[in-house]
Amino acid sequence: xxxxxxxxxxxxxxxxxxxxxxxxxxxxxxxxxxxxxxxxxxxxxxxxxxxxxxxxxxxxxxxxxxxxxxxxxxxxxxxxxxxxxxxxxxxxxxxxxxxxxxxxxxxxxxxxxxxxxxxxxxxxxxxxxxxxxxxxxxxxxxxxxxxxxxxxxxxxxxxxxxxxxxxxxxxxxxxxxxxxxxxxxxxxxxxxxxxxxxxxxxxxxxxxxxxxxxxxx
Amino acid sequence: xxxxxxxxxxxxxxxxxxxxxxxxxxxxxxxxxxxxxxxxxxxxxxxxxxxxxxxxxxxxxxxxxxxxxxxxxxxxxxxxxxxxxxxxxxxxxxxxxxxxxxxxxxxxxxxxxxxxxxxxxxxxxxxxxxxxxxxxxxxxxxxxxxxxxxxxxxxxxxxxxxxxxxxxxxxxxxxxxxxxxxxxxxxxxxxxxxxxxxxxxxxxxxxxxxxxxxxxx
Amino acid sequence: xxxxxxxxxxxxxxxxxxxxxxxxxxxxxxxxxxxxxxxxxxxxxxxxxxxxxxxxxxxxxxxxxxxxxxxxxxxxxxxxxxxxxxxxxxxxxxxxxxxxxxxxxxxxxxxxxxxxxxxxxxxxxxxxxxxxxxxxxxxxxxxxxxxxxxxxxxxxxxxxxxxxxxxxxxxxxxxxxxxxxxxxxxxxxxxxxxxxxxxxxxxxxxxxxxxxxxxxx
Amino acid sequence: xxxxxxxxxxxxxxxxxxxxxxxxxxxxxxxxxxxxxxxxxxxxxxxxxxxxxxxxxxxxxxxxxxxxxxxxxxxxxxxxxxxxxxxxxxxxxxxxxxxxxxxxxxxxxxxxxxxxxxxxxxxxxxxxxxxxxxxxxxxxxxxxxxxxxxxxxxxxxxxxxxxxxxxxxxxxxxxxxxxxxxxxxxxxxxxxxxxxxxxxxxxxxxxxxxxxxxxxx
DNA sequence: GATGAATGAGGTTTCATTCAT
DNA sequence: TATGAATGAAACCTCATTCAT
Numbered sequence: 001x002x003x004x005x006x007x008x009x010x011x012x013x014x015x016x017x018x019x020x021x022x023x024x025x026x027x028x029x030x031x032x033x034x035x036x037x038x039x040x041x042x043x044x045x046x047x048x049x050x051x052x053x054x055x056x057x058x059x060x061x062x063x064x065x066x067x068x069x070x071x072x073x074x075x076x077x078x079x080x081x082x083x084x085x086x087x088x089x090x091x092x093x094x095x096x097x098x099x100x101x102x103x104x105x106x107x108x109x110x111x112x113x114x115x116x117x118x119x120x121x122x123x124x125x126x127x128x129x130x131x132x133x134x135x136x137x138x139x140x141x142x143x144x145x146x147x148x149x150x151x152x153x154x155x156x157x158x159x160x161x162x163x164x165x166x167x168x169x170x171x172x173x174x175x176x177x178x179x180x181x182x183x184x185x186x187x188x189x190x191x192x193x194x195x196x197x198x199x200x201x202x203x204x205x206x207x208x209x210x211x212x213x214x215x216x217x
Numbered sequence: 218x219x220x221x222x223x224x225x226x227x228x229x230x231x232x233x234x235x236x237x238x239x240x241x242x243x244x245x246x247x248x249x250x251x252x253x254x255x256x257x258x259x260x261x262x263x264x265x266x267x268x269x270x271x272x273x274x275x276x277x278x279x280x281x282x283x284x285x286x287x288x289x290x291x292x293x294x295x296x297x298x299x300x301x302x303x304x305x306x307x308x309x310x311x312x313x314x315x316x317x318x319x320x321x322x323x324x325x326x327x328x329x330x331x332x333x334x335x336x337x338x339x340x341x342x343x344x345x346x347x348x349x350x351x352x353x354x355x356x357x358x359x360x361x362x363x364x365x366x367x368x369x370x371x372x373x374x375x376x377x378x379x380x381x382x383x384x385x386x387x388x389x390x391x392x393x394x395x396x397x398x399x400x401x402x403x404x405x406x407x408x409x410x411x412x413x414x415x416x417x418x419x420x421x422x423x424x425x426x427x428x429x430x431x432x433x434x
Numbered sequence: 435x436x437x438x439x440x441x442x443x444x445x446x447x448x449x450x451x452x453x454x455x456x457x458x459x460x461x462x463x464x465x466x467x468x469x470x471x472x473x474x475x476x477x478x479x480x481x482x483x484x485x486x487x488x489x490x491x492x493x494x495x496x497x498x499x500x501x502x503x504x505x506x507x508x509x510x511x512x513x514x515x516x517x518x519x520x521x522x523x524x525x526x527x528x529x530x531x532x533x534x535x536x537x538x539x540x541x542x543x544x545x546x547x548x549x550x551x552x553x554x555x556x557x558x559x560x561x562x563x564x565x566x567x568x569x570x571x572x573x574x575x576x577x578x579x580x581x582x583x584x585x586x587x588x589x590x591x592x593x594x595x596x597x598x599x600x601x602x603x604x605x606x607x608x609x610x611x612x613x614x615x616x617x618x619x620x621x622x623x624x625x626x627x628x629x630x631x632x633x634x635x636x637x638x639x640x641x642x643x644x645x646x647x648x649x650x651x
Numbered sequence: 652x653x654x655x656x657x658x659x660x661x662x663x664x665x666x667x668x669x670x671x672x673x674x675x676x677x678x679x680x681x682x683x684x685x686x687x688x689x690x691x692x693x694x695x696x697x698x699x700x701x702x703x704x705x706x707x708x709x710x711x712x713x714x715x716x717x718x719x720x721x722x723x724x725x726x727x728x729x730x731x732x733x734x735x736x737x738x739x740x741x742x743x744x745x746x747x748x749x750x751x752x753x754x755x756x757x758x759x760x761x762x763x764x765x766x767x768x769x770x771x772x773x774x775x776x777x778x779x780x781x782x783x784x785x786x787x788x789x790x791x792x793x794x795x796x797x798x799x800x801x802x803x804x805x806x807x808x809x810x811x812x813x814x815x816x817x818x819x820x821x822x823x824x825x826x827x828x829x830x831x832x833x834x835x836x837x838x839x840x841x842x843x844x845x846x847x848x849x850x851x852x853x854x855x856x857x858x859x860x861x862x863x864x865x866x867x868x
Numbered sequence: 869g870a871t872g873a874a875t876g877a878g879g880t881t882t883c884a885t886t887c888a889t
Numbered sequence: 890t891a892t893g894a895a896t897g898a899a900a901c902c903t904c905a906t907t908c909a910t
Contacts, residue, residue, distance in 0.1 A: 007869090017869065036343045038255050042905060047660070052871045057906070118342050125335050125399050126253045136406040143407045163430070168409035168417030172397055175404070179396030180389055182342050187392070189353040190360045192385035200385035207424040213380070224894090226481070231893060260879055269896050274881065441890090451890065470777045472689050476884060486892045491885065552776050559769050559833050560687045570840040577841045597864070602843035602851030606831055609838070613830030614823055616776050621826070623787040624794045626819035634819035641858040647814070658873090665872060694900060703875050708902065 007058050021059045023049045028066050033115035037122065067123075070116045071134045078138040081109060085145040090153060090206075096214035099206040103177065103198055106142065110181030118182060139174050146170035150209055163211070173208045177201060224275050238276040240266045242290075245283050250332035254339065284340075287333045288351045295355040298326060302362040307370060307423075313431035316423040320394065320415055323359065327398030335399055356391050363387035367426055380428070390425045394418060441492045455493045457483045462500050467549035471556065504550045505568045512572040515543060519579040524587060524640075530648035533640040537611065537632055540576065544615030552616060573608050580604035584643055597645070607642045611635060658709050672710040674700045676724075679717050684766035688773065718774075721767045722785045729789040732760060736796040741804060741857075747865035750857040754828065754849055757793065761832030769833055790825050797821035801860055814862070824859045828852060 005013045005021065013021060027049040031040050042063055046056045060066040084105040088098040110117060120138070123131030150166035180187065180201065187197060206214040222230045222238065230238060244266040248257050259280055263273045277283040301322040305315040327334060337355070340348030367383035397404065397418065404414055423431040439447045439455060447455060461483040465474050476497055480490045494500040518539040522532040544551060554572070557565030584600035614621065614635065621631060640648040656664045656672065664672060678700040682691050693714055697707045711717040735756040739749040761768060771789070774782030801817035831838065831852060838848055857865040 011869095014869080020869080036345075037339075041903085043903085053905075054871050054873095054907080055869080058869075062905080118339075121400075122254075122335075122339055124403065128253075132402065132406065135400075135403065139403070140407055147408065164417035164420040165409055165413035167407060168404060168413035169421065171404040171407045171409045172393060172414075172417050172421055175396045175400065176389060176393030179392045183338070183352070183392065185349060186341065186352060186356070187385060187388040189349065190357055190384060190388045191364065192382060192388045196382035196385035197389075200381035200389050203381040204386065204389055204421065204425050207428070208421050211424070211430055213428055228893075234894060237894080258879060259881090270880070271882080271896050271898095272894080275894075279880090448890085454890080470779075471773075475882085477882085487884075488886080488892050488894095489890080492890075496884080552773075555834075556688075556769075556773055558837065562687075566836065566840065569834075569837065573837070574841055581842065598851035598854040599843055599847035601841060602838060602847035603855065605838040605841045605843045606827060606848075606851050606855055609830045609834065610823055610827030613826045617772075617786070617826065619783060620775065620786060620790070621819060621822040623783065624791055624818060624822045625798065626816060626822045630816035630819035631823075634815035634823050637815040638820065638823055638855065638859050641862070642855050645858070645864055647862055662872075668873060671873080692900060693902090704900085704902075705875050705877095705904085706873080709873075713901095 008061055009058075013059070017058075020049075020051060020055060024051070024056055024059060025066060025070055028063070029070055029116060032067070032070075032119055037119055067116070067119055068130060068134075071120050071131065074113045074116050074120070075134045075137045077113070078109065078141045081105065081138075081141040082145050085142060085149060088149075090149065090210050092215050093217075095206060095210060096202070096217065099202045099209070099214055100198070102142075102205060103201045106174075106177045107181050107198070107201075110178060111184075114182075117178070121178075121182065139171070139178065143167070143170045143174045146174065146209065153210060169208050173205055176204070225278055226275075230276070234276075237266075237268060237272060241268070241273055241276060242283060242287055245280070246287055246333060249284070249287075249336055254336050284333070284336055285347055285351075288337050288348065291330045291333050291337070292351045292354045294330070295326065295358045298322065298355075298358040299362050302359060302366060305366075307366065307427050309432050310434075312423060312427060313419070313434065316419045316426070316431055317415070319359075319422060320418045323391075323394045324398050324415070324418075327395060331399075334395070338395075338399065356388070356395065360384070360387045360391045363391065363426065370427060386425050390422055393421070442495055443492075447493070451492075454483075454485060454489060458485070458490055458493060459500060459504055462497070463504055463550060466501070466504075466553055471553055501550070501553055502564060502568075505554050505565065508547045508550050508554070509568045509571045511547070512543065512575045515539065515572075515575040516579050519576060519583060522583075524583065524644050526649050527651075529640060529644060530636070530651065533636045533643070533648055534632070536576075536639060537635045540608075540611045541615050541632070541635075544612060545618075548616075551612070555612075555616065573605070573612065577601070577604045577608045580608065580643065587644060603642050607639055610638065659712055660709075664710070668710075671700075671702060671706060675702070675707055675710060676717060676721055679714070680721055680767060683718070683721075683770055688770050718767070718770055719781055719785075722771050722774075722782065725764045725767050725771070726785045726788045728764070729760065729792045732756065732789075732792040733796050736793060736800060739800075741800065741861050744866050744868075746857060746861060747853070747868065750853045750860070750865055751849070753793075753856060754852045757825075757828045758832050758849070758852075761829060765833075768829070772829075772833065790822070790829065794818070794821045794825045797825065797860065804861060820859050824856055827855065 005018055007013055007017065024045060028040070028045050031045060031048060040063060042056050043053050045063070045066075046053045049056075056066075060069075084102045088101075089095060090098055117138070120131050120135050124135040147166040147170040150169055154163070154166070180197070188194060192200070203214055206212070222235055224230055224234065241262060245257070245262045248262060248265060257280055259273050260270050262280070262283070263270045266273075273283075277286075301319045305318075306312060307315055334355070337348050337352050341352040364383040364387040367386055371380070371383070397414070405411060409417070420431055423429070439452055441447055441451065458479060462474070462479050465479060465482060474497060476487050476490050479497070479500075480487045483490075490500075494503070518536045522535075523529060524532055551572070554565050554569050558569040581600040581604040584603055588597070588600070614631070622628060626634070637648055640646070656669055658664055658668065675696060679691070679696045682696060682699060691714055693704050693707050696714070696717070697704045700707075707717075711720075735753045739752075740746060741749055768789070771782050771786050775786040798817040798821040801820055805814070805817070831848070839845060843851070854865055857863070
């Protein structure tokens, strides 16, 4: 599935080559977290990885290609996020816990992939199709099962309400989680204490999904 | 109040200079909407404004400085957003309308200032203090009165509920609105129809603020 | 003698113009003392003088022209140096005093015109005729009467000695004085105390002129 | 001892790199002799060396850095000047010859390193510590042994004379030699014939060191 | 596989210089 | 007289990119 790892000129990379390639990716990842995307240069990545620019070009045609690969990896990992939603109960205390774990899991994932997710967001916002696709994949890992859940909950209850679309609701909620994660200091600057954040998000998710406030703890 | 507009070397700009300066800002703003921030160069801004790079440097030390000024202007304009919240009713039909107008107004503002807001977000996410401050100001224009509103609504109802913090709730909701605005195609790619978006946001805002679903139309 | 002061385009400068022009020269002089000649720019001179580059160009075609004018002024002042030599006695105690005053006067003059003399030296060393001419004028103010003095002293004593040429001797001595003045910290770095400098120079001058050591004080 | 030669970004230069680097230095040296220091540009040095500015910047951060390296090399070579003084006799005919050879050797060295020494002088006169240090080293190569010589000569003769400090004397003499060398046409313009120069300098050096005129040839 | 080394290309910056006001 | 303002021109400087080793 992961296919062969190849050099730019088509050769298959051996053990040593793979290691070099990976080190370049790692360094790139770290640099994305440390300096503005605008300022990330091939030369710096190579130098920080202890190799030369020439080596970088053995494996990637340019910085963007390497970024896309990091993004791809992240997208692959994001599949696991689905488990935060599928097969969970949204009733009563269990529902509150489901919402809590969803928020927790999401924030953790975001925090871990901080830098690359920021770049994906940027690329997508700027209209780059490749990044839009990846972003969709990452958010979809939660949005889709969440939308299904909302649908299902409604069909179980006395339906007929002209309520908001499940997909739109789920999408909005996940977008919110992502955005809050991406701007860690933002809400504090607006007067929300660090400790208040998760409860608020949990509450909103619960409200959005079920239409009611979560049960008290 | 706006202080004197000065050139980089400290001279006070006259009528003609101001015009040139403004034209540069306008062109920069347009370019931010058209190409990745990464690719915006002094030379292009100058060319598009019908002047030379040398002239650009009379008024700004670099692209970032000009961007910050655009951002500043946007922040100033954002103050008007407060009116979407202050003095509104959240009860019944009126409440639904308040939420709708809030969402509408916010999206409209975001759409209008699309490009620069994206750059502000990026700068803030990358940790640049100056952008964080501006972002806080923009979002604060809505978050603060909204948090007050939540507070007030609670105190009026039979209180005592251990609910999420108003500031965190308001912050999360506004962050959501901003993020959804910033990624216009995103939710559609996730299966939400364009038309479903506003109702969903409206619903979430109403739920978040009042704790109940909005009244039917 | 000093002719009319004119602007670059040939107009005769009035009272106000003269003042501006002079201020530019003064600032240029000060800047030559403060930063490497390499780094002195029209823009800076004008700015420091509280005017604009355009004004500078009203009075001087370029920096070099202004420098030459400063140099010219210095050359004019240097004429007074002759008095350190003419009509002095070189016999006995009086001779020592003559040498001392010569050294003193020369160092004082050099210290006062420090910066511009450095530039003159540089220009001359680099082969610029105009600076060579000025330098010659400045040093000539002392060299010529000094050479005459040597000549005269010899003709008075039992002549016939195949001794060094008076002009070459005088020129070398004065060059020495100038060079020592130009590098104030140099000799100290080489182990000569500040207080030892003048006596040494005095002694050398006396030796060079008279062929004998100066009398004890 | 000379340490590794490295590029600006910290790589160790190999055989080819060293050659390029050296060619740049050589060309810079030649250019300093041909045009005013003010006008020496990276682009010209590179062009003359048959490379590109980019290559220049691989090896030097700017022109000044390269100049300092040339200066350093010259300083190293200057150590050999000491031999013009150490172990020489200053008595009678031999003394005259010692003085002659000292002057000759010094002038030859100066003529050979003409250009860079001029720049060193300039930098030092303008107060740049790095140049002052180098200048001190160069002149020290002669000044120190010469001062020792003076000291020794005095201690041998019936001492007790309150004479000028040896270091100051030696320093002044060497400064004189350097300055005369640096302004080759200067003395001629002041009426000293080319052929008279060395005898005059020889005479002054001899007088300064021994206190008496040199013996006739 | 890796990389010293070189460099074309192009944006950045600075200035001298001009001109209309 | 003075100077805001603009800019051509040129150097600076950085990088992506290539290639021979």
